[in-house]
Amino acid sequence: MWVGLCLSGTEYATALPAPARKTPSPLNMELSMAKTKALYMVIDIPHHQAVLKARGIVLRTFPLREIDWIGDPIPQSSSFHLTTKDPMVSPLSISPPPASDKTVEAKSEEDQSATLPPPKAQTVSDMPLRYELVFQDGIVVIVQPHHLPSFWGNAFQQLANWTGRVTANVSTWKESFGQPSEPYLVLSMEPIDAQAFYWAVLPPMPWLVFP
Amino acid sequence: MSHPNSRHSFFNSPFFRAIIGLTLVTLLGITAASLASNPTSHKAPFQKNVSASPPVKVSAQPSLISNSMRFLAPKGIYVVIDTAQNRLEVREGEKLLHTAVASTGSGASLQDPRKPNKGWVFETPRGVYAILSKIKNPAWVKPDWAFIEEGESIPTKSQDRIETGVLGDYALGFGNGYFIHGTLYTRLLGTNVTHGCIRLGDTDLEYLYRHVPTGSTLIIY
Numbered sequence: 135m136w137v138g139l140c141l142s143g144t145e146y147a148t149a150l151p152a153p154a155r156k157t158p159s160p161l162n163m164e165l166s167m168a169k170t171k172a173l174y175m176v177i178d179i180p181h182h183q184a185v186l187k188a189r190g191i192v193l194r195t196f197p198l199r200e201i202d203w204i205g206d207p208i209p210q211s212s213s214f215h216l217t218t219k220d221p222m223v224s225p226l227s228i229s230p231p232p233a234s235d236k237t238v239e240a241k242s243e244e245d246q247s248a249t250l251p252p253p254k255a256q257t258v259s260d261m262p263l264r265y266e267l268v269f270q271d272g273i274v275v276i277v278q279p280h281h282l283p284s285f286w287g288n289a290f291q292q293l294a295n296w297t298g299r300v301t302a303n304v305s306t307w308k309e310s311f312g313q314p315s316e317p318y319l320v321l322s323m324e325p326i327d328a329q330a331f332y333w334a335v336l337p338p339m340p341w342l343v344f345p
Numbered sequence: 346m347s348h349p350n351s352r353h354s355f356f357n358s359p360f361f362r363a364i365i366g367l368t369l370v371t372l373l374g375i376t377a378a379s380l381a382s383n384p385t386s387h388k389a390p391f392q393k394n395v396s397a398s399p400p401v402k403v404s405a406q407p408s409l410i411s412n413s414m415r416f417l418a419p420k421g422i423y424v425v426i427d428t429a430q431n432r433l434e435v436r437e438g439e440k441l442l443h444t445a446v447a448s449t450g451s452g453a454s455l456q457d458p459r460k461p462n463k464g465w466v467f468e469t470p471r472g473v474y475a476i477l478s479k480i481k482n483p484a485w486v487k488p489d490w491a492f493i494e495e496g497e498s499i500p501t502k503s504q505d506r507i508e509t510g511v512l513g514d515y516a517l518g519f520g521n522g523y524f525i526h527g528t529l530y531t532r533l534l535g536t537n538v539t540h541g542c543i544r545l546g547d548t549d550l551e552y553l554y555r556h557v558p559t560g561s562t563l564i565i566y
Contacts, residue, residue: 165413165414172473186566189417189418190417194566
């Protein structure tokens with residue numbers, strides 16, 4: 135027993151420490167994104183905000199009313215690349231008006247457009263309120279409105295939110311059968327912010343999530 | 346057959362006490378050796394076996410990275426355009442120098458009737474760009490979509506594409522045929538109506554032309 139204890143003690147005392155795993159710090163990860171010409175999104179979970187940035191400059195901040203994980207949350211700061219935006223209701227595709235409508239647009243020194251109807255365009259208010267953002271690196275982000283002003287609109291959204299959560303929960307059950315499943319990050323925002331957020335994120339935008 | 350008190354007598358024996366004493370001395374020795382080899386560690390020595398993941402090494406000091414981030418930020422005057430709210434800002438560092446109402450891309454799409462697989466989406470490109478050129482009294486070289494949209498035939502001569510007086514007094518180019526320019530349709534400023542270019546009112550356009558040098562950073566989001 136004494137010999138055994140001594141041997142195990144010697145083994146422990148002389149064991150080399152495990153090699154340090156070099157994981158980039160959150161700031162380092164952001165630095166690598168800020169070096170590019172791309173816009174990037176920082177999801178700052180401790181501060182309940184999503185921040186759109188470029189070159190390290192804050193362009194717009196989206197307050198997050200609620201943050202929730204379905205499945206195992208990511209353990210440490212990670213970067214992701216957006217692949218698709220999957221809205222519940224896609225914004226309508228807009229086509230320019232037919233040529234016959236445009237003949238009125240006589241070009242002169244004066245503003246001749248005063249009598250014309252406003253041209254068709256996609257605006258932020260046309261963007262969906264509830265949607266999924268799919269990333270190539272194994273995470274799905276669900277964006278949903280926190281509440282809507284109208285009763286029926288709110289009821290419908292709550293139902294949609296509940297359905298989305300059930301679907302996400304079912305998909306994370308795969309893990310119980312030994313299959314890898316991606317975690318779902320649910321972000322609840324004010325309706326106007328949810329629409330602006332949809333406008334702001336474009337594939338293949340890089341994201342940085344600080345858990 | 347053993348006596349019922351034989352076990353009790355073994356634990357009270359001097360031999361057993363000696364073993365316990367030596368064990369404690371060995372454990373104390375191991376602890377001392379471990380702390381001596383890694384004086385900053387606050388972990389208990391046997392925690393090594395509990396925690397499977399190796400220690401995480403932070404690869405740079407936050408202050409250094411913050412300074413690097415500052416280094417990456419645009420130098421001098423730069424322009425920021427919000428396509429959602431159709432607003433333009435001229436900034437220098439943290440200071441806001443000028444704001445303006447703009448018009449950006451409509452997001453509309455147009456199909457080329459000659460080629461079914463070809464079309465255009467009239468969106469303002471987003472990302473980090475630079476002001477590449479500054480032009481006074483610009484003329485518009487109309488691309489194919491402008492003729493298709495107006496139901497006209499596409500001219501064969503390049504001079505038939507040139508139209509003057511529609512882009513305002515100045516234009517600032519940022520690549521791929523995209524410009525910040527003026528407009529005849531000032532009523533539509535603040536809305537998403539353009540074919541991808543950025544329109545400004547005359548006063549704001551002149552400010553930009555006079556104060557934003559070529560090479561300045563342009564961020565569109």
